[in-house]
Structure formats: C-alpha cells, structure tokens
Amino acid sequence: xxxxxxxxxxxxxxxxxxxxxxxxxxxxxxxxxxxxxxxxxxxxxxxxxxxxxxxxxxxxxxxxxxxxxxxxxxxxxxxxxxxxxxxxxxxxxxxxxxxxxxxxxxxxxxxxxxxxxxxxxxxxxxxxxxxxxxxxxxxxxxxxxxxxxxxxxxxxxxxxxxxxxxxxxxxxxxxxxxxxxxxxxxxxxxxxxxxxxxxxxxxxxxxxxxxxxxxxxxxxxxxxxxxxxxxxxxxxxxxxxxxxxxxxxxxxxxxxxxxxxxxxxxxxxxxxxxxxxxxxxxxxxxxxxxxxxxxxxxxxxxxxxxxxxxxxxxxxxxxxxxxxxxxxxxxxxxxxxxxxxxxxxxxxxxxxxxxxxxxxxxxxxxxxxxxxxxxxxxxxxxxxxxxxxxxxxxxxxxxxxxxxxxxxxxxxxxxxxxxxxxxxxxxxxxxxxxxxxxxxxxxxxxxxxxxxxxxxxxxxxxxxxxxxxxxxxxxxxxxxxxxxxxxxxxxxxxxxxxxxxxxxxxxxxxxxxxxxxxx
Numbered sequence: 001x002x003x004x005x006x007x008x009x010x011x012x013x014x015x016x017x018x019x020x021x022x023x024x025x026x027x028x029x030x031x032x033x034x035x036x037x038x039x040x041x042x043x044x045x046x047x048x049x050x051x052x053x054x055x056x057x058x059x060x061x062x063x064x065x066x067x068x069x070x071x072x073x074x075x076x077x078x079x080x081x082x083x084x085x086x087x088x089x090x091x092x093x094x095x096x097x098x099x100x101x102x103x104x105x106x107x108x109x110x111x112x113x114x115x116x117x118x119x120x121x122x123x124x125x126x127x128x129x130x131x132x133x134x135x136x137x138x139x140x141x142x143x144x145x146x147x148x149x150x151x152x153x154x155x156x157x158x159x160x161x162x163x164x165x166x167x168x169x170x171x172x173x174x175x176x177x178x179x180x181x182x183x184x185x186x187x188x189x190x191x192x193x194x195x196x197x198x199x200x201x202x203x204x205x206x207x208x209x210x211x212x213x214x215x216x217x218x219x220x221x222x223x224x225x226x227x228x229x230x231x232x233x234x235x236x237x238x239x240x241x242x243x244x245x246x247x248x249x250x251x252x253x254x255x256x257x258x259x260x261x262x263x264x265x266x267x268x269x270x271x272x273x274x275x276x277x278x279x280x281x282x283x284x285x286x287x288x289x290x291x292x293x294x295x296x297x298x299x300x301x302x303x304x305x306x307x308x309x310x311x312x313x314x315x316x317x318x319x320x321x322x323x324x325x326x327x328x329x330x331x332x333x334x335x336x337x338x339x340x341x342x343x344x345x346x347x348x349x350x351x352x353x354x355x356x357x358x359x360x361x362x363x364x365x366x367x368x369x370x371x372x373x374x375x376x377x378x379x380x381x382x383x384x385x386x387x388x389x390x391x392x393x394x395x396x397x398x399x400x401x402x403x404x405x406x407x408x409x410x411x412x413x414x415x416x417x418x419x420x421x422x423x424x425x426x427x428x429x430x431x432x433x434x435x436x437x438x439x440x441x442x443x444x445x446x447x448x449x450x451x452x453x454x455x456x457x458x459x460x461x462x463x464x465x466x467x468x469x470x471x472x473x474x475x476x477x478x479x480x481x482x483x484x485x486x487x488x489x490x491x492x493x494x495x496x497x498x499x500x501x502x503x504x505x506x507x508x509x510x511x512x513x514x515x516x517x518x519x
Contacts, residue, residue, distance in 0.1 A: 086110040095121045095144070119149060126150040135161050176206070183207045192218050221251065228252045235372060237264035263373070264314060268443055271316070273371035273518075276329035280316040280518055281443045283386055287311070290384045291463045292498040296394065301462050303498045309381045311470045317378060317386045318515035320434035320445050321351035321453060327363060335366025343510045349433040351451045351513040357481045357505035360454045360514035367516060378517040379472035380457040380500070383484045387447035388497050389440035396440055396448065400492045405438045407449030409490045418491030431488055448495045451513035452483040459502045480504055487511035 082105050089101040089110075098114045098121075105111065122145050129141035129150075138154040138161075145151060179202045186198040195211040195218075202208060224247050231243040240256040240263070247253070265271045267284035291306035292299030324347030330336035340354035355363075360377055367375035378386070389396075396406040403409070404423035410416045411425035426432060431450050439445045447453075460466070460476035467473055483501040486494040489511050493499065503512065 081105075082108045082110070086114075089114060093117075122148045122150070126154075129154065133157075133161075135165075179205045179207070183211070186211065190214070190218075192222075223247075224250045224252070228256075231256065231259075235259070235263070265316070267314065270319060270443070273367075273373055276326060277367060277371065278318040278320070278322055278326050278516060281319050282314055282316045283311075283442055285311050285314055286385075288385050288388060288390070289392065290381055290388075290498075291466075292496075296496070296498065298493045298496065299498060300500070302460065302500050302502075304462055305464060306498075307463060307466065307468055309385065309468050309470055311382075311385060313519075315382060315470075316518045317382065317444060318517070319439070319443065321451055321513045321515045322360075322363065323347075323349050323434050324352050325349060327352040327355070330363050330366045333366065333370070335369070336362055340508065341510075343430070345430045349435070350431050351434050351446070353431065353451060353510045353513050354508045355513060356508050357454045357503075359508075363514075364516050374519045375516050376519065377454055377456045377514060379467075379470060380455045380482050380484065381467065381470045381472075382517055383447075383453065383455050384497060385470070386442055386444050387440070387485065389442035389444070391440070391497070394496045394498075395492070396438075403448070403492060403495060406440065406445075406447075407486070407495050408432045408437060408446070408488050409449040409486060409492070409495050410488070416489075416491065418493065420492050420495075427488055429488065446485075448485050448497075449490065450488055451485075452487045452490075452501060452511055453485050454512065454514040455482050455484055457482045478505075483512055 085101050085104055086108070089097040091097075095118060098118045101108065101114050102111060102118075108114075125141050125144055126149065129137045131137075132140075135158050138158045141148065141154050142151060142158075148154075182198050182201060183205070186194040188194075192215050195215045198205070198211050199208060199215075205211075227243050227246055228250070231239040233239075237260045240260045243250065243256050244253060244260075250256075261269070262271060265280075265282045267282050270279050270281045272279050287308050287310040289306050290309045292303035293306055294304075296303075324339075324342060327336060328339060328347070331339050336359065340352060340359070342350065343353065357377075364375045364377055367373070391398075395403040397403060400420055401422035403420065404411075408427055408431070409423065410419040411423040412419055412421045413425035414429060426436075432446075434450070435445045437445060437449075440447065456472035458472075458474055458476040458478035459480035459482060460473055465475075480502050481504075483503050484499070486499060486501075494501070503509075
C-alpha cells in the first residue's frame with residue numbers, strides 16, 4: 001500500500017507547492033469522504049419519500065389450523081374497503097363475520113384466510129356433533145353448516161342412526177310379542193317350571209316380577225299342601241296345630257281348626273271318636289287346689305296336704321264311667337279279654353263293674369289303637385280337677401243334702417251306719433245307668449258315687465311331693481292303685497272330693513269301675 005506521505009518533498013526540491021498540502025497532507029481525503037456521506041444520505045432520504053400505491057402489504061396466513069385468529073398478522077393501516085371489511089371480520093372472529101366478508105368480497109384479497117377460519121369453525125362444530133353422536137346433534141350441525149365440510153357425512157349418520165333406531169323398535173316390538181306369548185303360555189300352565197322357563201328367557205321382561213311372585217306363591221302353596229297332607233296323614237290335633245303354626249295364612253286353616261275342634265274340642269264341648277267310644281268332654285286349662293283342706297276333720301292322711309295343681313294343656317274326660325256296652329265293644333274287637341259279670345243288675349248303659357286296674361288300662365289302650373288318639377286312665381289330679389269342676393268345698397252343692405242330686409251313694413233305705421240320711425236310694429243297693437244324676441259345672445256326671453274309679457297313680461301315704469302339673473304319681477306301692485269317687489255303697493265321708501281309696505291292681509268287685517281321659 002502506498003503511503004500518502006510518500007510523495008512529499010522538501011521545498012527546495014519542488015518547484016511549486018501549496019501551503020495546505022504541506023501542512024495537512026490528509027485533509028484532502030477527509031473532505032472527499034464527507035462529501036460522499038452527504039450524497040448517500042440524501043439519496044436514501046429521497047427514496048424513503050417515494051410512496052407507491054401498490055406497495056400496501058398483503059396479509060399472508062399460513063395454512064395452519066392451529067393458528068388462532070389473534071395470531072394472524074393484522075393489516076397495517078388498511079385503506080381499501082376490502083381491507084376494512086377484513087379487519088372487521090378479524091375483530092369479531094365469528095362465523096357470521098367471516099361469512100359476511102366472503103359475501104361482500106367473494107374475490108377479495110383475504111378470501112383464503114376467511115375460508116380457512118370458517119373451516120376451523122366447521123371442524124369444531126363437527127367435533128361437537130360427533131361427541132353427541134345423536135340425530136339431534138347432527139341436525140344441529142347441518143342447521144349451522146348445511147354445506148359444511150361434513151354435511152354429507154352428517155346426513156349419512158342421521159340416516160344410519162334412524163335406521164338403527166327403527167331396527168331397535170322393530171326388535172323391541174318382536175321381543176315384546178315373544179315375551180307376551182311366553183307369558184301367556186306360562187300363566188296358562190301356572191306351574192313353577194312354566195314361570196321359571198319364562199324367566200330364563202325374559203329375566204328383565206315386563207312380567208318378570210310377577211313371574212317371580214307367582215313362583216314364590218306356588219312354592220309356598222306347595223309347602224302348604226305338603227304340610228296339610230302330612231297333618232291329615234297323622235290326623236291329630238297336634239299335627240293340625242303344627243300346620244297352623246307353620247302356615248297361619250294357609251289354604252287349609254279353616255279345615256285345620258275344624259279338625260282340631262273335632263279332635264280336641266274346646267272347653268265344655270263333647271265329642272266321640274267312634275260310634276262305640278265313650279262321650280268325652282273337654283276341660284279348660286287352669287289351676288286348682290287339690291287334696292283335703294286342713295279344716296276337713298274327716299280327711300285321711302293320704303289326702304293331705306292340699307296343693308295347687310296347674311293344668312297347662314286341655315284334656316278331655318269321659319262324661320260318665322265306661323259302660324258295659326262300651327266295654328263290650330272292646331271285648332268283641334279282641335282288645336279286652338272277657339266280659340265281666342254284671343251281678344244280675346243288667347248291662348247296657350250301666351257302668352261296667354268287676355274290672356281290675358289292668359282291665360281298665362287294656363280298654364284305654366284299645367281306644368287309642370282304634371281311634372289313633374291318646375287315651376288312658378286319668379291321673380289322680382286329673383280326676384279330682386274334673387270332679388270339683390271349679391268347686392272348693394267338700395261336696396257338690398256344698399252339703400251332704402245337696403250331694404244327693406249328684407251322687408248315687410248309700411241312702412237312708414240302705415240302713416247302713418254311714419248312709420246319707422238326707423238322700424233317698426234311687427237304685428236299691430246297686431248301680432244306676434250312667435248319667436242318671438246331675439252333671440257338675442264341667443259337664444261330667446257320676447264323678448261321686450255309683451262306682452269307684454281306677455286312676456293311674458300308685459299308692460302313697462300322703463300327697464307331700466306329689467306332682468303339681470297334673471301328671472300321675474309313680475312313687476309308692478304301684479302294686480296298689482288309687483280308686484276315687486266312692487260308690488253306691490259309700491256314705492258322705494267317702495263321697496268327698498278329696499277321698500282316696502286303695503285297691504290291689506288285680507282286684508275286681510261290684511263297686512269299682514273306671515272312666516277314661518284323652519290327652
């Protein structure tokens with residue numbers, strides 16, 4: 001590079017020279033550079049003042065659906081109606097705004113951008129319609145976009161949904177028809193299998209609840225019928241009572257009650273379990289003071305002490321003693337060994353005599369076998385409970401004179417030392433036909449007098465520790481048994497309610513017979 005000072009010469013070496021050049025050889029370069037800068041700046045300024053109408057910038061929008069209207073480059077100071085309308089459309093940013101722009105400027109400079117933004121609205125509306133996926137949803141889309149990007153698809157989907165709905169309607173109608181037919185068949189059969197068959201096909205059907213209810217009723221009815229059949233097979237009051245307990249609303253409640261009434265009639269009602277059977281009367285449950293009171297001066301040791309006895313269950317007792325006719329039926333049937341002697345007094349309805357305790361037990365067993373019911377001899381407590389009929393005195397009616405209406409005992413005509421002088425002898429030193437005298441409040445007759453009556457209890461010295469539930473006393477000497485009630489041969493002392501006699505179980509005589517109970 002040439003040094004600007006390389007051409008400098010001393011004054012004596014140059015012919016001519018300028019003082020400025022000598023003193024500032026760089027000045028000429030500085031001036032030239034300044035002039036060049038001024039010319040360039042002026043040119044730039046002049047160029048910036050030149051405005052061409054066609055230089056209005058065009059809004060460029062990339063074809064990207066993710067670009068929001070707010071991100072679109074805004075026009076700079078639009079001057080044409082097209083640009084003004086476009087700016088307004090961008091500011092409102094609505095379907096109507098862009099459509100208004102396109103309607104006003106179908107060939108405008110911003111048509112592509114407007115259509116792109118409208119397509120975004122279209123896609124959003126379509127997405128919402130697809131999410132709803134209903135006829136109404138697609139119809140709402142078409143209402144807003146009748147010529148939209150998805151208009152054809154929307155119409156196709158509407159047609160498809162309607163076709164599917166129609167198919168479902170037809171299927172439902174056919175299913176309802178089939179269910180109705182199945183229900184009709186099940187109801188006509190009215191059996192558990194028929195309703196179960198219906199439910200196996202139509203578990204959620206219109207009649208499913210009713211089908212299950214009928215199954216439940218039929219099962220209950222089947223159980224009801226089974227229990228009733230079992231009760232009838234046993235044919236006892238207990239069996240029918242069990243039926244009533246299990247099926248209080250059963251189909252055979254009235255029949256069960258009637259059978260119980262027959263088999264175990266209510267208190268005061270009489271019945272016979274067979275033609276040859278004795279007539280029985282049912283006694284009420286209750287509690288009674290049995291045995292001799294301490295104030296009874298004629299009481300023997302085996303009548304004391306008195307104690308309360310409670311009868312929880314009903315039981316029935318013969319209205320009278322067993323008669324010859326009734327006992328004869330047992331002999332004829334082979335249940336009793338032989339017909340006893342009547343002492344020449346006659347048989348028929350007179351109480352059977354000349355029978356032992358064992359004979360009486362055999363008769364009761366025959367009754368049980370014949371009727372299927374539980375017959376037996378009464379316990380000592382049952383006998384006295386029946387004899388008193390709720391009375392607490394010594395005799396029926398409360399006096400020896402009143403006793404005459406209830407008891408066939410030794411009267412004044414007998415001239416026996418113990419005779420009841422207040423009574424007239426109606427029998428003449430023998431038995432009367434059973435039931436000839438008055439009944440007590442429980443409806444039983446001849447509990448006192450006529451014949452003494454065997455009971456179940458063994459002989460005991462007293463009533464201390466005797467059962468208080470009405471059962472027989474199995475303590476003491478069981479080869480001897482208690483006889484209650486006195487006989488045609490007895491005076492007032494032996495016709496008291498509490499009087500107890502003792503005989504060997506094999507003894508027979510003309511003043512002892514028996515009556516039976518049914519438990």
